[in-house]
Amino acid sequence: MLIEDQSANSATKSTSSFSSLPDAPVDEIFSLNHAYATDPNPNKVNLSLGVYRTEEGQPWPLSSVEQVEQELHSQNNPARHEYLPIEGDREFLDHARDLMFGFNKNDTDVEKEAKAKKRIASVQSISGTGANHLGAAFLAHHLKPKHVWVSIPTWANHHTIWELQGIERKGYPYFDASTCAFNFEGAITTLENEAEEGDVILLHACAHNPTGVDPSKEQWKKIAELCQRKRLFPFFDSAYQGFASGSADEDAWAVRYFFNLSPPLEMCVAQSFSKNFGLYGHRTGAFHLVTNGSKPAETELVRKNLCHIIRGEYSMGPRYGSTIVKRVLGDSALRAQWQKDLTAMSSRIKRMRQALYDELVRLNTPGSWEHIINQNGMFSYTGLTLKQVLTLRNEFHIYLLKSGRASVSGFSEKNVAYVAQAIDNVVRRDV
Template structure:
């Protein structure tokens, strides 16, 4: 056959069978419950429906609340007409933003308190020494900081295990699964007391954790339980980390939002920073909650190192490695949210207004805790409910079981996670009584069924 005839010959048909995609064996990942629950809530047409699932701040009318100080900062940025406002950041990020973010976490004397005054630490030499230990890099909010920190530790230190509180923010599990470090739970929450399980946590870390293991810690307002260690317990935990050679990884998503105090909410991190012998650790910092910048994705990762005198270049080498990971992942962080945070934190006037916004948000959360507790007591709802007041921050672990949660959703259209976690900001003066009656109804039904 001539060469031209070979090329012109028809291609014989493939065997008569359905082709298989190369992706046919993909596993089905677990669904993200909060977002799935939110979609179910939005499709519900019941007029009295209540959303206690999504972890975002809401006003008393149930609406989003752009912080007034953020709106003012946005106006200032718009009026400045900076021609470079859409340019790339460096791979490390906005240097001024990073310094302000670092000082906010660690309480250095260059910080400004919410009342607009400069913090006087008094030990400038120690501050300078501590600052030199810290490597900071801008991230895509707290999730990006957790992911970058996990990737960096997995590649550089090769920890055998990462100890994750049970329960925890679900994304901790996903992030550490993706970097290939074996995940192990430690019993953070005591269902009987509905509080932090200090004894079991200590026992687990002392007897099972190995030198070089990473331990995830919620710096304040533990998600999902709202149960935090006391200052005394934090101090004792730091000693255990020193003795065992463990690597703390703090997730700081609620500084100032939890208690209304920047200092109170950063106590654990600052204590670990000033421990002797020194502890090396990570802090994933988010500005989603305390600035209301959920969609702007402003955050930072801070790596606290302990270089010897002969290792003065260690922080720069660590930054180079982090930057290398960022470059291959997303090149650099977005600048819109970080510019807002930088504008607020660098202005005494705006800083003071931000402090007022924080007190507004944290104060409303506390008021809703009190209101729900009062309503349950007024109804005589079976069980003890003091934990609602003892817990802190956006979330509360109610103690409701999964069947009770599903019953409340079906009967009363009140949406919460299957674990019984509720977002306190979803409560308001118009619905808190309704929610309390819904809880009372289901709890009484279970209590009566047990007695029969």
């Protein structure tokens, strides 16, 4: 059609193409964060966003990360803004894979490990969200699962990511509100009776978001056995490795157990470096798809297909964060410093859990609060009701999610007594 014809046509066209779009949901966490930022009350407390904060409520660039930043700055490398390859930075990917799957330890059987590494196709992603997305896009195209099973509840973005791929989402029970613990029986029974061969099972590698409740090692073994027997496809989301317990090995236990099963399982892992390196805005992550190793050429085929999606969507991952991570993980002194950084973050969070618990016990707040110290990682599922959460927000300027999820790193020695007193107040109104 001629250009003149097109403009004549559009001049007579009066209806808009987008007027009947459905309304899109607002992200609860980011809108709460905005409400907090614009609240003038001096006592306000932000327990909404999943980011690490210091005692002073400030962001904390890790010492190991800062050392590398200074080094990079002084090097003044002219290639520092160049494109990465489509798959990402290979050296970074090798370190990311080794950290996740536990390779290159002192007691390694080199030949066995080389074979194991060949099962894994790794590519760089736009942090953990991008790794989840890449995995969902790849599996929707090439595995074509009937369903993806997510825990009830789960990180809200899991729903969005899989909804956008057009895969039907189903839920398996996860949180037992009466005990504030993992509902193992509910989860295993639902998956046993209802999941179908080829379905994807989304699992949080550690520090489950939002509940802070993880399966025990014995329970993980039973979940793995179920996946193997029913030929379900495990999809691990690992956003808190090392951040949860302070040990990267401990936090990867479940992933490594599934990976080392015999006969080998096909599975995948979305790996984020947002929390454990504090690189939130630098969108640093990796996606690993694990083949069963029966056909050696398959890993390369998977990698090429992942690169095909990457090229069409964002061409390649960002350079800055992955450069930092590879430098820290590849240098023994920096890695030792990183370990200290992880310990500093995870132990402050544990101290804050204990402090909140102690205050609630001291106040004799009605109910049981042990779950606050038993839960793991960045979040606590407090057990507070929607009404109580809204009262905390409106009367006390304390911001947590409607589900009662609190980001523990928002607590400090200065605000914990205030928050505990407010919780005590709202709970007593309902007794």
